[in-house]
Every structure is written in C-alpha cells, then in structure tokens.
Amino acid sequence: MPSKPVLIIQLRPEDITADSELRAILRYGxxxxxxxxxxxxxxxxxxxxxxxxxxxxxxxxxPFDISTPEAQKSAIQRSVESGFMRLLDEVTRLDFPFLGCxxxxxxxxxxxxxxxxxxxxxxxGGVDITLTAAAQQDPLLQHMPxxxxxxxxxxxxxxxxxxxxxxxxxxxxxxxxxxRLQQNIYATQFHPEGDAGEFITRIxxxxxxxxxxxxxxxxxxxxxxxxxxxxxxEILRRFVQRYVWCSAxxxx
Numbered sequence: 001m002p003s004k005p006v007l008i009i010q011l012r013p014e015d016i017t018a019d020s021e022l023r024a025i026l027r028y029g030x031x032x033x034x035x036x037x038x039x040x041x042x043x044x045x046x047x048x049x050x051x052x053x054x055x056x057x058x059x060x061x062x063p064f065d066i067s068t069p070e071a072q073k074s075a076i077q078r079s080v081e082s083g084f085m086r087l088l089d090e091v092t093r094l095d096f097p098f099l100g101c102x103x104x105x106x107x108x109x110x111x112x113x114x115x116x117x118x119x120x121x122x123x124x125g126g127v128d129i130t131l132t133a134a135a136q137q138d139p140l141l142q143h144m145p146x147x148x149x150x151x152x153x154x155x156x157x158x159x160x161x162x163x164x165x166x167x168x169x170x171x172x173x174x175x176x177x178x179x180r181l182q183q184n185i186y187a188t189q190f191h192p193e194g195d196a197g198e199f200i201t202r203i204x205x206x207x208x209x210x211x212x213x214x215x216x217x218x219x220x221x222x223x224x225x226x227x228x229x230x231x232x233x234e235i236l237r238r239f240v241q242r243y244v245w246c247s248a249x250x251x252x
Contacts, residue, residue, distance in 0.1 A: 001032075001034055001035055002035055002055055002244045002245060003055070004053060004054055004055040004244075005034075005035055005036050005037045005053075005054060005055065006029075006031065006035060006036045006037070006054065006055055006056050006057070006058060006240065006244055007036070007037050007039060007049070007054040007056070007057045007058070008022065008025060008036050008037070008038050008039065008057075008058050008059075008060070009039045009041050009046070009057060009058070009059045009060070009104075010022065010038065010039065010040050010041065010042070010059075010060045011041055011042050011059070011060060011061065011062030011064060011080060011103055012042065012060065012061065012062055012063070013042050013043075013063070014205055016201065016205060017201060017202055017205050017206075018040065018060075020198055020201045020202075021060045021061065021193065021198070022038060022060075024193035024194070024195065024198045025058060025060065025193045025236070027193075028192070028193055028195075028233040028236045028237060029058070029193075029236050029237060029239070029240040030237055030240060030241075031240060031244075035244070037054070041080050041083065042062070042064075042076055042080060045076070045079045045080060045083055046079070046080055046082075046083025046084060046086070046087060047083070048086075049087060049090075051090055051091070051094060051096050055097065055243055055244045056096075056097035056098070056099070056239070056240070056243040056244055057091070057096065057097065057098045057099070058098075058099045058101070058104075058236075058239075059098070059099070059100040059101060059103070059104030059107070060101055060102070060103070060104065060193070061101060061102035061103045061104075061191060062102070062103035063206060063209050064077045064080070064103060065155055065156050066081065066103075066106045066107065066110055066116045066156065067116045067117050067118065067156045081107065081110075084107045084111070085111055088107070088108065088111040091185060092111075092181065092182065092185065095182040095183055095184050095185065096184065096185070097184045097185075097239075097242075097243035098184070098185045098186065099186045099187070099188070099192075099236070099239050100186070100187040100188070101187075101188050101190075101191055101192060101193065102154055102188070102189060102190070102191055104187060105157075105158070105179075105187035105188055105189050106156065106157070106158070108162075108181065108185070108187045109158040109162055109176070109179075109187065112162030112163070112164060112165060112181065113162065113163070114158045114159065114160055114161070114162045114163075115158075115159040115160070116156050116157070116158060116159070117156060117157075117159055118155055118156050119157070119159055120156075120157040120158070120159070120173065120174040120175065120176075121154060121155050121156060121157065122152040122153065122154055122157070122173050122174050122189075123152075123153065123211075123212060123220075124152070124153035124199065124202070124203060124211055124212055124220050124224070125151070125152065125153065125199075125220065125223055125224055125227070126149050126150065126151055126152075126223075126224065126227040126229065127149070127150060127152050127171055127173065127174075127190075128147050128148065128149055128150075128171065129147065129148065129149075129150050129169045129170065129171045129177045129178070129190065130146060130147045130169065130170055130171065131144065131145075131146055131147070131168065131169050132167050132168055132169065132170065134166050134167065134168060135168040135169060135178075138166075138168055138180065139238070139242055140186065140235055140238045140239055140242070141168060141169075141235070144231055144234070145231060148229075148231035148232065149227065149228065149229045149231070149232065150177070150188075150190035150191070150192070150194070150229055150231075150232040151190060151191045151194030151195070151198075151199055151224070151227060151229055151232065152174070152189065152190045152191065153191075153199070153202065153211055154189065154211075155210060155211060157174050157176065157189055158176040158189070160175075160176065161175075161176050161179055162179065162181065164181065165179040165180060165181045166179060166180045166181075167179050168180055168186075169188075174189055176189060177189045177190055178190070184243070186239065188235070190232060191232075192232045192233060192235045192236040192239075193233070193236055194229065194232065195227070195228075195229060195233070196224050196225050196226070196227050196228075199224045199227070200221050200224060200225065203217050203220050203221055203224070204217070204221075
C-alpha cells in the first residue's frame with residue numbers, strides 16, 4: 001500500500017460505466033482497491049480537498065460536455081465544473097501530480113483558457129496518435145514508439161494546446177491528444193484505461209447519448225473488440241509508478 005492513496009475522481013452517472021472505469025484504472029495502473037480513494041463527483045459534487053492526503057489525482061471520463069451552453073447544463077454539471085476550477089487552482093499552485101483523461105482533459109484545458117468545441121470530435125474506437133519531439137524527454141513517454149494505438153470517443157475536444165502547456169501527442173483527427181502543464185500535470189484526450197471490454201460496456205451504455213447513431217452500435221462493438229492498446233495502458237502504469245510508488249525526492 002502506498003504511503004498516500006491515489007484520489008480517483010469519477011464523473012459518470014451510471015454505476016455500470018463508473019464501476020467498469022474504476023476497475024480498468026486499477027488494472028492498468030497496477031493498483032489495488034485499498035490504494036485509492038474514490039470520489040463520485042457527479043453524485044456529490046466536488047468538495048474542498050486537502051491534497052496533502054493524496055499522492056496523485058486521476059480523473060476519468062464523462063458524458064457531460066463542457067461546450068454545452070451554460071443555461072443548458074444540469075445543476076450537478078455546473079457544480080462539478082465549478083468545483084474543478086477550485087481544485088485546479090490548488091493543483092497548479094502545487095504542480096500536484098494530476099492525470100485528466102478525456103473529460104479531465106477538457107476540464108484542465110478549460111481552466112487554462114483553451115476553447116472547447118466539437119471541431120475535433122472523434123468517433124468511438126481506436127486511433128493512432130503520434131508523439132511530439134517534447135515527448136521524448138517526458139518521463140511518462142520517453143522510449144515509447146513514435147506512434148501507437150489508443151482508444152477514443154468524444155463529442156468535443158480542445159481547439160488548441162493551452163498557451164502555457166507542452167503538447168506531447170497529436171493525431172490528424174484531433175491535434176491535442178495529450179499535453180503537460182508545468183512538470184507533473186497531465187491530460188489525455190484518449191482513454192489510457194480503455195480496452196476492448198471497457199469500450200463495449202460504454203457503447204452499450206451510451207448508444208443514445210449522441211456519440212454515434214444507435215444503429216451503429218453493433219458494428220462499433222465488432223470493430224473495438226479487435227483493438228489492443230498496450231502503450232496507452234503503459235502511460236497510466238508509468239504515471240502511477242512515478243507519482244504513487246516513488247518519493248518526490250527520487251522520481252523513478
């Protein structure tokens with residue numbers, strides 16, 4: 001057990017997808033249930049948090065869209081977004097280890113002032129991303145292949161890399177696939193915890209949420225069942241290894 005647990009913040013209203021996402025984060029992060037504290041922000045909002053109690057934060061995905069006009073957002077979504085802006089004040093002040101995946105990416109980009117729109121939406125499935133030159137010096141990405149497969153599925157994305165951030169990965173369909181803020185704050189548009197089984201669960205759950213036409217669900221399930229994304233999972237494993245199991249004075 002680590003000296004301090006990982007805080008996993010989830011934003012999925014459905015128990016089946018939230019539970020499946022948690023299991024995937026634990027599996028590919030090589031964590032046990034006792035190594036983490038789980039916070040379902042879509043149920044209880046985001047309370048004031050003392051980051052001294054945690055080793056790192058991982059934020060999962062969500063059906064919430066940041067680019068939805070404010071007047072059309074639910075009360076819980078507005079509460080969650082407001083809570084994240086407060087949390088990210090503290091995360092950036094401390095340069096606290098943070099990994100925002102998909103919705104976590106959008107929340108961090110919004111905090112940094114980047115516009116979020118549907119311009120670079122991606123269909124549910126696997127895509128190839130390409131690492132930037134800066135990624136070769138990044139501890140989570142160095143010595144990885146120049147290009148590898150990841151799982152995606154989002155109706156919105158960053159229109160540009162935040163001005164103060166370092167772009168780490170890109171793709172033709174979505175230019176901002178991964179970026180880093182300061183030294184320890186990361187965001188991915190793709191799902192480093194995603195695998196075929198996880199995405200089949202999400203396709204079945206979200207077939208009426210606007211990610212794809214409901215009639216396409218069976219074909220998407222057939223396509224993703226063949227996807228393998230080991231290097232994407234390696235990012236999650238490395239994040240946990242670096243910030244949970246290694247001391248701040250001796251990052252490994």
